[in-house]
Amino acid sequence: MPQDPSLIYLDYSATTPVDERVLQAMLPWLSERFGNPASRSHAWGWDAEEAVERARGQVAGLIHADPREIVWTSGATESDNLAIKGAAHFHAGRGRHIVTVRTEHKAVLDPCLELERQGFDITWLDVDANGLVDPAALAAVLRPDTILVSAMLVNNEIGVVQDIAALAALCRERGILFHTDAAQATGKLPIDVRALGVDLMSLSAHKTYGPKGVGALYVRRKPRVRLEAQIHGGGHERGLRSGTLPTHQIVGMGEAFALAGELMDAEIPRIWALRDRLWDGLRDLPDVYLNGDPDRRVAHTLNISVAHVEGEALLMSVPELAVSSGSACTSASLEPSHVLRALGRSDTLAHSSLRLTLGRYTTRDEVDRAVRLLRAQIGRLRELSPLWEMRQQGTLGAWVEQCR
Amino acid sequence: MPVTGPSYGPQVLDHYLHPRNVGSFDAGDPRVGTALVGSPELGQILKLQIRLEGATIESACFRAFGSGEAIAAGSLATEWLRGRDLDQALAIGSQDIVQALGLAPDKLHCALLAQDAIRAAVADYTDKHSVPEAHHGNHADTTGR
Numbered sequence: 001m002p003q004d005p006s007l008i009y010l011d012y013s014a015t016t017p018v019d020e021r022v023l024q025a026m027l028p029w030l031s032e033r034f035g036n037p038a039s040r041s042h043a044w045g046w047d048a049e050e051a052v053e054r055a056r057g058q059v060a061g062l063i064h065a066d067p068r069e070i071v072w073t074s075g076a077t078e079s080d081n082l083a084i085k086g087a088a089h090f091h092a093g094r095g096r097h098i099v100t101v102r103t104e105h106k107a108v109l110d111p112c113l114e115l116e117r118q119g120f121d122i123t124w125l126d127v128d129a130n131g132l133v134d135p136a137a138l139a140a141v142l143r144p145d146t147i148l149v150s151a152m153l154v155n156n157e158i159g160v161v162q163d164i165a166a167l168a169a170l171c172r173e174r175g176i177l178f179h180t181d182a183a184q185a186t187g188k189l190p191i192d193v194r195a196l197g198v199d200l201m202s203l204s205a206h207k208t209y210g211p212k213g214v215g216a217l218y219v220r221r222k223p224r225v226r227l228e229a230q231i232h233g234g235g236h237e238r239g240l241r242s243g244t245l246p247t248h249q250i251v252g253m254g255e256a257f258a259l260a261g262e263l264m265d266a267e268i269p270r271i272w273a274l275r276d277r278l279w280d281g282l283r284d285l286p287d288v289y290l291n292g293d294p295d296r297r298v299a300h301t302l303n304i305s306v307a308h309v310e311g312e313a314l315l316m317s318v319p320e321l322a323v324s325s326g327s328a329c330t331s332a333s334l335e336p337s338h339v340l341r342a343l344g345r346s347d348t349l350a351h352s353s354l355r356l357t358l359g360r361y362t363t364r365d366e367v368d369r370a371v372r373l374l375r376a377q378i379g380r381l382r383e384l385s386p387l388w389e390m391r392q393q394g395t396l397g398a399w400v401e402q403c404r
Numbered sequence: 405m406p407v408t409g410p411s412y413g414p415q416v417l418d419h420y421l422h423p424r425n426v427g428s429f430d431a432g433d434p435r436v437g438t439a440l441v442g443s444p445e446l447g448q449i450l451k452l453q454i455r456l457e458g459a460t461i462e463s464a465c466f467r468a469f470g471s472g473e474a475i476a477a478g479s480l481a482t483e484w485l486r487g488r489d490l491d492q493a494l495a496i497g498s499q500d501i502v503q504a505l506g507l508a509p510d511k512l513h514c515a516l517l518a519q520d521a522i523r524a525a526v527a528d529y530t531d532k533h534s535v536p537e538a539h540h541g542n543h544a545d546t547t548g549r
Contacts (some may be wrong), residue, residue, distance in 0.1 A: 156474040206524075308469065310447060316412070316420060336447060351447030384426055384475060386440065386451035386467040403443050 009322045009374075012207075013156055013184060013301060018252065019209040019360070025255040025376045026211065029248035034317065037245045038236060045090055055254025062257040063182070064085030064192040065218050066297065070247055071237045075215035076183035077107040079151075079202035080229075083179045084111040084218055086227030087148045087200065088120055091177070095145030099123045101133055101152070101162075102342040107202075108150050109338075124137055125151075129344050130293035131160040139170050148177045153196075154185040157339040157355055158292030159301025161189065168197040177225060183207050183215070187260030188268070188298040196301045199225045209360060210256030214249035216242075255275030263360075270341070271358050272299040274367050278356060279304075286380060286392070291340060291353060302356045305340070307348040308388040309381040314354060317377040321370055326353040348387065348400070412472055413506035420477035424483050425517035427465040429453045437529025439521040450472045452481060453530060453543045455477065466521075473511040477501050477518035490526050 014211040018026075037052045039045025055068065060067040073079045086265045089099060100112050102124050124139045127182060127217060142149075149171050153164050170177040179200035185191060187208045193201055201218035205211055219225050219240065233242040245397055279302055282288055287307035306314065311325030336350035345353075356370070390396040412420075417506050418517060428451075431438045442449040446469030453461045464479035464485040485493055501507070501515035 087455075169465075308473075310470050312471045313420075313475060316417075319410075347444040347447065384423060384467055385469045386449055387469045389428065389451075391469055399440075400444060401447075 006320050006397075007322065008320060008370050010356045010358060010362065010366070010370060011077060011322045011324055011395055012362075013159075013326060013355065013357035015206050016359055017214065017361070018206075018207045019256060019259060020209055021146040021170050021259060022210055022252050022255045024244075026248045026252040027171050028079040029251050033247075035247070037247055038234070048245075050299060051247055052245055052250050055250045057170065058254035058258040059203065059216050060218075062186060062191065063203070063218060064194060066221060069193075069218050070222050071217045071219055071240050072250055073217055073241055074213055075206070076105075076181060076202045076204035077215075078241075079215050079217040080105070080107040080179075080181055082230050083112050083200040083202060083219075084108065084148065084150055085115065085230055086240075087177050087179065087225075088115050089228040090226050091147040092120075095143075095147045096120045096369075097123070097143050099125060099138065099146060101125045101127060101150075103155055103157075103339045104150065104152055105156055105181060105183070106267045107399065108152065111195065112150070114219060121145075127342050130296070131155060131158050131291075131339070131343055132296060133162055135166040135170060138167055142170065142174055142176065146174070146176050148179060150179040152181040152184070152297050153191070153201075154182070154188060155292070155339065156184045156338060157301075158290045158343075159184075159297045160278045161185075161296050161298060162227075163194045163296075164198060172197050185298070186257060187264055188300055189261075190264070193220070199267045200227075200326070205256055208260050211249050214246060214253045216253065230349040254368055267360060268299050268404035270376075271362065274358050274362055275299055275302050278358070278367045278371060280300055281368070282374060285375065291343060291345065300358050302318070303340075304354055305345065305352045306354060307349060307352055307379055308379055308385045308391060310351055311353050313381060314377060317381065318373045323371055324357075325353060346400075347367060411508050411511075415505045416473055416476040416507070419479040419505070420472040423466075423475060423479040425463070425465045426467060427481065429455050429463075433493045435523040435533055437527075437532070439524030439528060441485070441520045441531065442469055442470065442474075442517050444519055446513075447471075448517055450474060450478050450517050450521045452478060452518075452525050453524045454485055454493070456529065457496045459485075461485045462489050463489075463494060464525075470517070471511070471514065473507055473514040474504065474517055476505050477507075478521070480504060481522055482529060485522065493522055493526055 033047055035044025035048040056067040056070045057192050062071050112122045151162055151167055164180050171178040177199045180198050181202045183204040199220045203216045205214045229240050234394040236242050289305045291303040315325050340350040340353055428437045428439050435455045439452045451467045453465050454461045464482040468475045479516040498515035498519040501518050
């Protein structure tokens with residue numbers, strides 16, 4: 001099915017294919033070079049260890065970190081758990097207050113909820129209508145017992161870029177640890193951990209043309225950030241994350257991040273142009289809205305609300321198109337996107353959202369076909385919609401008011 | 405191997421791609437009963453109308469905002485309502501709709517939406533034809549244009 005040329009993949013924020021160059025780099029480490037990087041006593045081990053350390057340098061290079069600051073994990077979710085729970089548990093003696101943002105990924109929100117159950121006090125920061133955190137709002141909630149702030153660099157649903165440097169500076173001057181989830185950021189904008197001033201950064205391979213099942217956590221060395229390990233058993237990764245290192249996955253992540261660094265300068269403007277073309281193809285329709293800040297964003301994400309049409313229904317009508325909806329029922333929960341709700345979007349607009357994300361292999365032809373498919377189905381579904389009928393009759397506003 | 409692929413069956417897809425009886429009747433017509441159920445908060449809204457000829461529903465129509473299953477449930481309801489009297493209409497239950505469309509358990513709410521709409525449309529029609537002095541419940545929250 002994925003070979004079918006009529007299918008259009010515009011869901012790169014969900015995952016990306018492994019780049020062919022990455023795949024080729026990974027393969028030997030599954031067969032003839034199969035050694036355990038922790039085997040210090042023979043050539044197979046030394047070979048694998050060298051590969052792991054080379055990849056550590058490649059991952060560190062993309063974010064301008066020292067290789068010794070990279071801890072391998074199974075992915076960004078584990079990195080978020082290690083950063084947040086690890087910091088909270090280690091520093092609980094200093095305080096039990098943690099701050100995060102309502103638009104974070106569930107991999108940050110759920111560990112915070114778990115800490116809340118354990119007796120930590122969590123502040124959930126609001127964002128403005130464009131999805132951005134006001135640094136003054138963060139400053140206002142920081143307390144003497146605040147030990148950690150977590151705010152993502154690039155939002156997975158709407159693609160806005162948070163002003164992490166400003167937020168982290170507020171924490172640095174108060175001795176509060178700052179964690180950022182950068183799973184959606186690598187390869188989409190230049191990243192420099194020192195310029196951002198963060199202590200902890202979560203990274204994922206599979207959002208950046210690497211394999212699934214591997215990620216990393218940047219843990220700053222100077223001054224050293226202390227964490228409590230969440231997985232025990234063998235003391236790998238300087239005790240921070242036990243478990244045999246998956247050499248092939250790690251080599252893949254390293255290669256993917258090295259490629260991202262090389263390709264970024266050419267790739268970003270190309271994807272900006274395609275994304276603009278996609279938006280230009282849809283924005284003239286009545287009652288179609290862009291979600292998230294129009295300027296402070298990465299090139300790759302277009303999140304729109306197509307009013308009067310439910311997002312999931314729209315997806316069902318374009319089976320050729322692989323995109324995500326923030327509407328109810330696509331996920332396990334019946335709630336519409338918590339991100340769009342945090343932006344203050346109305347219930348119907350949150351239920352009417354569509355996330356189109358572009359990537360390395362997106363073509364102009366695919367964008368044009370997606371526009372044609374979407375326009376046709378938006379028209380058809382609006383003819384079916386009682387909201388559209390009320391809008392045409394001028395009674396929609398009064399009815400929505402009455403529903404409150 | 406677990407079953408993979410779309411969570412909706414062919415019956416849903418058929419109604420969704422070829423919805424029956426899309427449209428509107430004049431809500432002011434005394435022969436018409438109108439329902440507007442669901443809410444923006446839930447992300448599903450169903451407008452269902454019945455038109456009677458004597459004691460029989462001679463035609464029904466709908467519009468829906470919601471998932472494909474909600475649209476299919478509205479479409480199916482309009483087919484089933486035609487030719488029934490009001491008591492027979494009220495006998496249509498959400499489980500009948502679940503079975504006919506092969507709805508997944510997490511889409512039960514779409515069938516309930518259609519059942520609510522049928523009951524509200526019948527209630528609206530009945531209210532129009534009740535003795536003016538008699539006091540009936542206020543259906544303003546479930547009926548509309």
